[in-house]
Amino acid sequence: MATTIMNTVGQAEHADDHALILTPLTTTGAAPIALWEVTRISLASLVANKTRSLLTMLGVIIGVASVVALLALGGGASTYITDQITAIGTNVLTVEPGSPSSQGPGNSGAAETLTLDDANAIIALNLPVIGVAPSFNGNGQLIAPAADKSATIAGITPAYQVINNLTLKSGTFLDDGQVKGASPVIVLGATVANDLFGSGQAVGQNVRIKDQPLRVIGVLAKKGSGGFGSVDDQAFVPVTLAQQRLFGGRTPDGNSWRVSSIALSVTKASDMSGVQSRIEMLLRDRHHLGTDGSKDDFRVMNQASFLATLTTITSLFTAFLAAVAGISLVVGGIGIMNIMLVSVTERTREIGLRKAVGARSGDILLQFIVEALVISLAGGLIGLALGAGLAFAVTLTGLLKTPVTLSAILLSVGFSMAVGLFFGIYPARRAAALNPIDALRYE
Structure with a gap:
């Protein structure tokens, strides 16, 4: 056993530079590692593999940017329509020629x-x-x-x-x-x-x-x-x-x-x-x-009812677009899971070594979950900045005011972290469940 451990130490010291690094979690196994220490180790591992980390974040970045931008556009469009109608008063009734089935502003046709x-x-x-x-x-x-x-x-x-x-x-x-x-x-x-x-x-x-x-x-x-x-x-x-x-x-x-x-x-x-x-x-x-x-052969348009209907329609349409954009977040989460599984495979011997010298399964579980959360959070923040930039660019054109609301920020970042947590649990559990003897024998 001692020989195996020493051999593994030697191999770990010459591990591929592109593999994520698993720094020792504890030397005695007497107490769980501090969360800040796990976070520091996770950041060091991600920085050591910048290209892989960035590509892993890409799906989350695109998803969050899409959600933020579409929510801003939808909110801006809803506000614009509301302003259009309220500009002439919500207590206004308009009688127009034509059947009620053709109801809509300026849609009287040839009646x-x-x-x-x-x-x-x-x-x-x-x-x-x-x-x-x-x-x-x-x-x-x-x-x-x-x-x-x-x-x-x-x-x-x-x-x-x-x-x-x-x-x-x-x-x-x-x-x-x-x-x-x-x-x-x-x-x-x-x-x-x-x-x-x-x-x-x-x-x-x-x-x-x-x-x-x-x-x-x-x-x-x-x-x-x-x-x-x-x-x-x-x-x-x-x-x-x-x-x-x-x-x-x-x-x-x-x-x-x-x-x-x-x-x-x-x-x-x-x-x-x-x-x-x-x-x-x-x-x-x-x-x-x-x-x-x-x-x-006429229709009476109630501005208040029309405003309520349009507001409902634009809200539903905005939610639909945001949900479609959210699919890319799920795809990004799948990407995180795949990369984390690859990382577990690459680091099998290292995980076995850490367990052999006293690291707890909970420590290893925590580190992999934190790594997934760091990836998703970093991707979420980059995506938030990108989405807000797109919304601001639309506002600068003067066509539509598209403010990024606090609710949109919290929703997008919160959802990105939830995706990272959900898709990071399986690789983390798999890493934590590794038997140290089997892991040390892994080639």
């Missing part, structure tokens, strides 16, 4: 079932709303003396300003008299005004749309995107002007004027459902539809 008379009938209900604003939209080329620009032209009423929280930078907004008289006036969004007139004064200037001269009476303050569009890129005229002179809004029977949508801002959130039900009943009666809603 032409809403009229100005419908809007007036809703106003006559005296609902608990701040305002009712029918609109009739089209696209047109605005021609100024020195420039021209293609933009969305929205035919609206004064209530549109209140419902959409629009602020004037200069001039005035449309009034009821201009709507009744289909006056040739226009209010420009901030971007439209800048593109047409630069830094000059836009109010009082004239523009043309389809050979119709229009006088600029106001310019809106810059608002940014909201409601799946930007008012900065739009221009606003009286709804009657848009219907009668610009885009031809007469209904096929010639008895009324078509509208693209009817927006309402409900006074209290608790009244949303009641107001929506009364509007649906009114329009079904006016359009001679069934009371069950199966034949509706």
Whole structure:
């Protein structure tokens, strides 16, 4: 036995430089080795095999980076969508032509079932709303003396300003008299005004749309995107002007004027459902539809419900993407287990020698587990830095704000350590269970 041990010592001293090093865990076996000492030994072993350690970490690095980046992107997208909807208020109801099955913002298709008379009938209900604003939209080329620009032209009423929280930078907004008289006036969004007139004064200037001269009476303050569009890129005229002179809004029977949508801002959130039900009943009666809603030729979009639905969808989608990215973490864990098994095989004689001179099985078990944890933790931290860098790069582009949250950090790092622990247990148990006599005989 003594001869075997001495031979093994000699072989261990000339072991392959690329094998992980198992420093003596204890000399007497009287007490378990301290955790900090095991950690130091594990780090020394990993540093001695930099290439192998880095390749082992690679799966964990990719997995953590993917999880962090995707969670940041998903969170940023969810925040962006929420801001888009709340920019026009969550107490807003929007009535659009088309069946409820085609529900979605700006998805009215070719339906032409809403009229100005419908809007007036809703106003006559005296609902608990701040305002009712029918609109009739089209696209047109605005021609100024020195420039021209293609933009969305929205035919609206004064209530549109209140419902959409629009602020004037200069001039005035449309009034009821201009709507009744289909006056040739226009209010420009901030971007439209800048593109047409630069830094000059836009109010009082004239523009043309389809050979119709229009006088600029106001310019809106810059608002940014909201409601799946930007008012900065739009221009606003009286709804009657848009219907009668610009885009031809007469209904096929010639008895009324078509509208693209009817927006309402409900006074209290608790009244949303009641107001929506009364509007649906009114329009079904006016359009001679069934009371069950199966034949509706309109849809009422509830901003609060729509926001809740979108938030749920984006959260589920983000979780799905993170779960898919997490698969690479599991693959990385399998890589850790494979390398640790190889390490156990390479170090079989060393493990036998340590046990022969008094090392405990628990000490060997602990060292291999700590080595697996160190690999996974180091990979997790590198992956965290990489994922955060990717998220920051997206934020720098200005397309989307993608903050890395504390929960994402804790989740990714915690999961990477859990993977290291789970996949490191089997190799560690295998190393600890080695019989010292059999291990010393291993070739």
